[in-house]
Every structure is written in structure tokens, then in C-alpha cells.
Amino acid sequence: MSIQLMELPYPENALSPYISAETIKAHHRSHHAGYVKKYNSLIEGTDFASDSLESVLKATVNDADHRSIYQQGAQVWNHNFYWHSMREPVRYDDNVDSELLSYLKNQFGSYEAFIRKFAEIGSKHFGSGWLWLIYNEDKIEIISTSNEQNPLFDQNKEPILTCDLWEHAYYLQYQSNRKEYLENFCLHLINWPFADKNFKSVCK
Numbered sequence: 001m002s003i004q005l006m007e008l009p010y011p012e013n014a015l016s017p018y019i020s021a022e023t024i025k026a027h028h029r030s031h032h033a034g035y036v037k038k039y040n041s042l043i044e045g046t047d048f049a050s051d052s053l054e055s056v057l058k059a060t061v062n063d064a065d066h067r068s069i070y071q072q073g074a075q076v077w078n079h080n081f082y083w084h085s086m087r088e089p090v091r092y093d094d095n096v097d098s099e100l101l102s103y104l105k106n107q108f109g110s111y112e113a114f115i116r117k118f119a120e121i122g123s124k125h126f127g128s129g130w131l132w133l134i135y136n137e138d139k140i141e142i143i144s145t146s147n148e149q150n151p152l153f154d155q156n157k158e159p160i161l162t163c164d165l166w167e168h169a170y171y172l173q174y175q176s177n178r179k180e181y182l183e184n185f186c187l188h189l190i191n192w193p194f195a196d197k198n199f200k201s202v203c204k
Contacts (some may be wrong), residue, residue, distance in 0.1 A: 001050055002040045005033045006080050013087045018184040023172045031168050032079040039072040053077060061153050072147040078130055078162060081150075082169075085161040087191040098192040100160070100199040107140055111117075111186075117133040119182040122165060131182070133195070135152055135202045158202040161195045 008014075008028055013021035043049050046069075053073055060070040088097065101111065108114040122131040125144040132143050134151050135158045143151065144165065151157040153195045163185050164170075170181040 001052065002043070003076065004009070005036045006083065008083055009056055010086075010088055015086060018089060018188050019086075019170070019181075020173050023168075024076055025171065026172070027164075027168055028079075028083075030094060030188060031166075032076070035072050035075040035079065037169055042069045042072060060200055071148045074150055074152075077135065077147065077152070079164070081159065082130075082162050082164050083167055083195065084194050085163065085191055086185070086189040087194075089188040091188055092193075098196050099195050101192060103140065115183055115186040118186055121178045122182045125165055128166045131165055133160045133162070134158060135160060135199065152202050158198070160198045160202075161190065 002140065005028075008024070012024045015024060026069060039053075043051075044066070047064075048059070048069065051059070053076065057070060057073050057077060060066040060073070063070070098157075100144050105111050106116045110116060112145070113155055118131070118133075121142050125131065127146065128146055129146040132151055134143060134146065137156050140160070141157075143157075145151065151159055162180060165178070168180065174181045
């Protein structure tokens with residue numbers, strides 16, 4: 001079925017100063033909206049026209065004949081997840097009550113160590129893509145994926161939160177300093193209630 005561009009969970013200036021209103025505006029209204037428009041045009045008149053986005057992605061993830069549909073649809077899904085992965089700036093150690101945060105501190109030794117690893121993996125990723133915090137069987141992992149790819153249909157991999165590595169997500173403000181963007185994401189922007197909800201759903 002055709003989809004709509006999701007409304008942001010916060011005003012365009014809400015993530016400032018760590019992500020500027022200018023960046024959010026261009027990212028959401030242009031890039032994200034473009035994926036939505038292209039996806040709708042691609043499924044129109046096809047067998048996918050009445051299916052949900054998740055159903056279409058599941059059906060096309062490894063289908064070379066419908067590669068374009070998957071690419072556009074996956075980018076829509078990734079962006080939806082990305083916007084929800086953030087909230088108005090709250091420093092992680094300012095009275096954050098989070099089961100996931102406690103888990104990360106235990107697994108990585110400290111939250112600072114987690115930030116270093118998160119920023120390292122994201123900084124080393126070549127080209128465009130996404131940085132994910134996932135739950136894989138019995139532990140948290142940090143992985144990156146290229147272009148539109150995501151871990152949604154990888155066996156045993158459950159996405160908890162994501163950070164956009166495409167240049168349009170940060171370049172207007174950070175230029176080539178992707179590392180600083182990722183550090184600020186971890187320090188100030190993570191939506192802990194959203195991440196906790198995803199974490200708890202796979203740790204039953």
C-alpha cells in the first residue's frame with residue numbers, strides 16, 4: 001500500500017545544537033520524502049500495491065527483479081527507525097533510568113567505552129550506510145550496513161537503534177568529522193525509552 005512520509009517525533013530544531021534544524025529539514029523533507037515518493041511510484045500497479053511496507057521488504061530483500069523497490073522501501077524504514085532512535089537532547093548520565101544503558105556499561109566496561117567502539121565502527125565504515133545497535137542471540141553488537149541495508153531480516157539479529165551514516169545526515173554541520181557526529185549521538189540524542197522498549201522485546 002502507498003505510504004506517507006512520517007511526521008518527525010519532535011520539531012525540526014529540537015536536536016540542536018547537535019543536529020541543526022537546517023540539517024533535519026533537508027534530511028526529512030528532501031531525502032526521506034524522496035524515498036517515500038519513489039517507493040510509492042514503484043509499487044503502483046504491482047502485486048505489492050496493497051501490502052504493508054514490512055511485508056514488501058520481506059518479499060523483496062533478496063529479489064533481484066525488485067531491487068529498486070527494496071532499496072527505496074528499506075531507506076524509508078531505516079529513516080523511520082532513525083528518527084525514533086533520537087529525542088531532544090538529554091545527556092546519558094543525567095538521571096537516565098535505562099535497562100539498556102546498564103547492560104551496555106556491563107558489556108563494554110563503561111558507557112564511555114561503548115561510545116568509543118560505536119564511533120570507531122561508524123567512522124571506519126566506507127561510504128554511505130547505517131550504524132546499528134542490535135541484539136544477536138545473547139549479546140549486544142554494533143554493526144554497520146552499506147547503503148539501504150539493515151538487519152531486519154537477518155536471522156537472530158534484532159535492531160535496537162540506528163544512526164544514519166549517509167553524509168546528508170551530518171555533513172552540513174560536521175563536514176567530514178563523522179566521529180564527532182556519532183559521539184554526540186551517543187552522548188546527547190539517544191532515545192532511551194525507545195531503545196529500551198526494543199531491547200526488552202527481544203530479551204524476554
